[in-house]
Amino acid sequence: MVKNAMSTQSIRTRFLGTETSYSVSGAWLSYWILLLRLTAGWWMLHAGLDKIWAWPFDASWFVGGAAQGTILAPFVTPFSDGILLSFVNVAVPLGQTAIGIGLILGLLTRTAAFFGAYLMLFFYFINGYGGGWAHGMVTGELLGIMVFGTIVALGAGGVLAVDNRLREMEPFENTRLRRLLG
């Protein structure tokens, strides 16, 4: 008979003014956070590579068109032409690709997930407003923000991740830069 080797972690903390304690399976937590990272990573990597494959990418329909009249318009529409549009046309595909690679490899995981959430914030509000919120306030994009937030909060770069090696390196050792890792 094989013994169950899965360890259980006890979470005990004070949260929002109350004592909280519960148990989680360390093995399942690691497993699930890895799957979350790989899934979200491929989501971004695919989105980025798709745009690079079909280069040139033109985001003007989004930043200049779809964003019009939305709550983010004041921040987004200045990027709808000229050099700022050129920047967006390059930054979005490269950014999505970098986020995807970062999450899949567990490389600068927390940074990658932060920018994933940042990017998703634009998709959430612009698509939501553009569609009149016809699919409700909780959409795939909002859940995407929550997934990236989960990766940031749980330090998902600790599981089968390059970040484990980076933590041993001098620039990341006992410095604020460690926060960039998972």
Next chain:
Amino acid sequence: MADKIAMYVGGGLVVLGVVVIGLLDMLLGAGHPVNSEGAIEHAAVVPIDIRAGIILLGLVVWGSVAVYKFAAGPAPTGTSAGQAPSGMDD
């Protein structure tokens, strides 16, 4: 302190915008939530723009705290290679 602002203010606004106002709309709003074309009708108690703004504000608070913690917070402590540091460790 930054963590508390993120938890109470950021989380509070997101939960208010998504859940609390959603529940109020269900309880106090008029009509069936889905029209004949399958789209949700927002017979909103709180205007949809304000609701979206509340959620946006909550997300911006979370993001701002994350940036602040990186820029001004102390270095994470007590972690060794192979262990994932907590995001709420100070």
